[in-house]
Amino acid sequence: MIEWADENNRQHDMQMALFTAYFSDARDVSDPDMLADIAAQAGFDRSQAQAVLADGRYGANVRAMQQFWAGHGITGVPAMVFQQKHLMTGAQGVEAYATLLRSLASEPAKV
Secondary structure (H helix, E strand, O other): OHHHHHOOOOHHHHHHHHHHHHHHOOOOOOOHHHHHHHHHHOOOOHHHHHHHHHHOOOHHHHHHHHHHHHHOOOOOOOEEEEOOOEEEEOOOOHHHHHHHHHHHHHOOOOO
């Protein structure tokens, strides 16, 4: 659903709708009908959402992204990648981020 929404530059809208549905409303986001309802409530066309879910057109791309990130050490969230080479996983405190950012700032600039 998020990949589909991204085609219309509305990825954030879908992410927030799914986040609210799952964490705030305790809705079953594994149910295709529920996902179509959530999409409709976020302003998407419900029948198009149903078609996206039914044909699985984004499945291969999503699985490829999952494999890519898992292959780079990301196995859970939160996970942040800095400069495409520094991975920080888990909920870290302010000092951990400050230390990493200071370290990155002191690295010589790449030309």
